[in-house]
Amino acid sequence: MVFLATLPDGKERAGIKDIAFAINSPEAFTAKILQTLVRENLLLSIKGPNGGFEISDLGKKSTLYRIVQVIDGDSIFVGCALGLQECSESHPCAVHHKFKAIRDHLTGMMMTTTLRDMALGIQTGVSFLKT
Numbered sequence: 001m002v003f004l005a006t007l008p009d010g011k012e013r014a015g016i017k018d019i020a021f022a023i024n025s026p027e028a029f030t031a032k033i034l035q036t037l038v039r040e041n042l043l044l045s046i047k048g049p050n051g052g053f054e055i056s057d058l059g060k061k062s063t064l065y066r067i068v069q070v071i072d073g074d075s076i077f078v079g080c081a082l083g084l085q086e087c088s089e090s091h092p093c094a095v096h097h098k099f100k101a102i103r104d105h106l107t108g109m110m111m112t113t114t115l116r117d118m119a120l121g122i123q124t125g126v127s128f129l130k131t
Helices: 016-024 027-039 066-070 096-113 117-124
Strands: 041-048 053-054
Touching: 016 027, 016 053, 027 041, 027 066, 066 096, 066 117
Parallel strands: none
Antiparallel strands: 041 053
8 A cells, every 4th residue: 555655646556566566575465465455445446458456535544553454453453462362451461561552652653654654755765665
């Protein structure tokens, strides 16, 4: 999605091969993720000779939190650092309190970082998609 958000005006659509190459990801893996994003209405899939994937209106307004949640679920935001099924304030794992602070900070950062924020960093050369 970040790659698509960095495309110039008039060229906001790209095919799987171009996206996979741009982000250095296997095509089959990339295709699965793209279809998940389409199902959740964050991307549009356009068929035909000028087809490809483009960011939907909903996707343009998305935060990093929403994108990660769609692709990986919410375990990074609520799960136990050690992977325990039962880990809470009243029944903490060995690193619960330390990890909770990190997890809460990460969640806050992802909730306040938009797709536009990430794309802007890449467009201005402050950050990169691949080396």
